Amino acid sequence: MSTQLNVSDGDAVRAVLEGDREMYRVLVRRYQDTLYQHALRMVGRADDAADIVQRALVNGFEKLGRCRDPEKVGGWLFRIMSNLCKDFLKSPRRDDLSIEGASAAVIDRSDPSDDLERGELQSSVRQALEKLNAEQREAFVLKHLEGRSYDEMSELLGVSKSALKMRVLRAREELQFMLKVYQ
Amino acid sequence: MNPDLRAYLDGELSYEELSPDLRTEASAWEVLAHDMKQGEPPGAPPWLEGAVMTEVAVKPAPARKETALHWLLRSRTIHMSPLTGALAAAAILVVLLLPRAPQSVATDPASTRTTILVEFRLEAPGATSVSLAGDFNDWETDMALEDSDGDGIWTGRVPIQPGIHKYMFVIDGTEWVTDPNAERYSDDGFGNRNAVLAVTPIT
Numbered sequence: 143m144s145t146q147l148n149v150s151d152g153d154a155v156r157a158v159l160e161g162d163r164e165m166y167r168v169l170v171r172r173y174q175d176t177l178y179q180h181a182l183r184m185v186g187r188a189d190d191a192a193d194i195v196q197r198a199l200v201n202g203f204e205k206l207g208r209c210r211d212p213e214k215v216g217g218w219l220f221r222i223m224s225n226l227c228k229d230f231l232k233s234p235r236r237d238d239l240s241i242e243g244a245s246a247a248v249i250d251r252s253d254p255s256d257d258l259e260r261g262e263l264q265s266s267v268r269q270a271l272e273k274l275n276a277e278q279r280e281a282f283v284l285k286h287l288e289g290r291s292y293d294e295m296s297e298l299l300g301v302s303k304s305a306l307k308m309r310v311l312r313a314r315e316e317l318q319f320m321l322k323v324y325q
Numbered sequence: 326m327n328p329d330l331r332a333y334l335d336g337e338l339s340y341e342e343l344s345p346d347l348r349t350e351a352s353a354w355e356v357l358a359h360d361m362k363q364g365e366p367p368g369a370p371p372w373l374e375g376a377v378m379t380e381v382a383v384k385p386a387p388a389r390k391e392t393a394l395h396w397l398l399r400s401r402t403i404h405m406s407p408l409t410g411a412l413a414a415a416a417i418l419v420v421l422l423l424p425r426a427p428q429s430v431a432t433d434p435a436s437t438r439t440t441i442l443v444e445f446r447l448e449a450p451g452a453t454s455v456s457l458a459g460d461f462n463d464w465e466t467d468m469a470l471e472d473s474d475g476d477g478i479w480t481g482r483v484p485i486q487p488g489i490h491k492y493m494f495v496i497d498g499t500e501w502v503t504d505p506n507a508e509r510y511s512d513d514g515f516g517n518r519n520a521v522l523a524v525t526p527i528t
Contacts, residue, residue: 159389163381170377175368182365192370199377201453206387208450208477218451225453225497232498271361277499286358291336300500307335314334314354315326 155212158203166203173216174199177223183283184227184276194230198223217298224299228276270320274313281309282317388475440484441524445470445494447504450477452496459492459522461485466495487526491519 149157149168157165174195181191181198202209202219209218274282284290284298285306292303299306330347332338334354343351447470449455457468461483470481491511493501503510507520 159387161386163386164378166381167374167378170374174373174377178369178373179365183361188366188370192373195369196373196376196380200380200384203377203381204384204387205451205453205475207389208475210450210477221451221497222453225499228499286334286354287362300496310335311326311331314331317357318326 151215152212155206155215158206170199173219181223181227183287185230194226195223198226220298231276270317273320274316278309278313281306282313285310439526440486442482443485444480444482446480447494448478449496454497455479456495457492458495459490461490485524487524490522492522493519
């Protein structure tokens with residue numbers, strides 16, 4: 143086994159393209175957690191998120207020769223994964239989606255005093271998140287759950303900063319509106 | 326949404342610059358984001374690495390992107406010119422640059438109108454799909470281009486009726502990009518530019 147965790151992304155990519163496919167393990171170990179966390183925040187269910195990341199990493203291996211900048215292969219793998227997430231969210235076959243780990247929170251917080259009320263609020267947050275479209279959810283997750291800057295988001299997704307700011311704003315407004323409706 | 330609150334959430338204003346009311350609302354947003362992350366697993370499930378490497382072990386080795394004549398194959402749209410002479414010139418261009426007969430005349434079986442087969446090309450390495458959307462398909466993203474040799478050059482031949490048409494490429498189903506090599510453009514009213522394609526009948 144030739145796994146070397148200290149090699150650069152570019153060296154790992156070049157080694158894989160030269161035939162050392164075991165070096166792909168370096169990239170899998172380096173990026174699987176980040177990819178998985180984003181996928182989980184996007185699609186909500188652990189098994190769906192793991193399936194998407196697995197497919198993204200395998201697709202990434204198959205298309206590795208197309209990666210224009212091997213030093214930024216992490217961002218390239220992220221784009222493959224994020225597109226699979228959006229395809230999944232837009233798929234008509236997608237059944238009942240749930241957001242794991244989404245706990246009670248509302249914009250106009252009213253400090254719920256019993257479990258029943260807290261359960262209703264959790265349900266409200268889940269419903270609100272599910273109603274965001276894929277692009278809005280992606281922008282909201284990157285900005286507010288992953289704490290990325292608009293510069294990073296723009297480079298990662300290949301979308302202009304102004305468009306991303308608009309998506310985040312729309313996501314906030316949608317969430318705010320829906321959470322008020324559910325209250 | 327209040328502009329100051331928006332600026333704060335976008336990282337353009339500090340917490341201290343917010344009014345007391347907005348500080349309460351800003352805090353609520355941070356609590357919302359914090360609560361959303363509660364209970365999340367720290368990373369990928371332990372079996373994932375093995376599952377990926379097991380699949381990778383039986384996949385064909387990835388091919389390097391071919392770079393020879395890369396510049397020559399940069400994305401370009403073949404236009405049908407309005408005059409026969411220009412059409413001939415375009416045909417010569419096609420022969421020189423795109424030797425695989427990128428355009429021809431076809432008869433649309435659904436009608437008696439002649440359509441012109443136009444080849445579209447876009448260089449998009451790293452894309453998992455590229456499609457064509459224009460007024461000729463109601464801006465749907467279902468006209469898929471192909472990159473069968475994996476060189477990042479996506480192509481597709483589409484029968485188009487004569488006329489002036491606007492179009493864009495859609496990468497991975499979401500990213501709308503203007504053809505960088507179109508000869509003409511028009512504003513789409515949303516701050517972007519559509520590529521403009523002129524298709525004229527062959528007489």
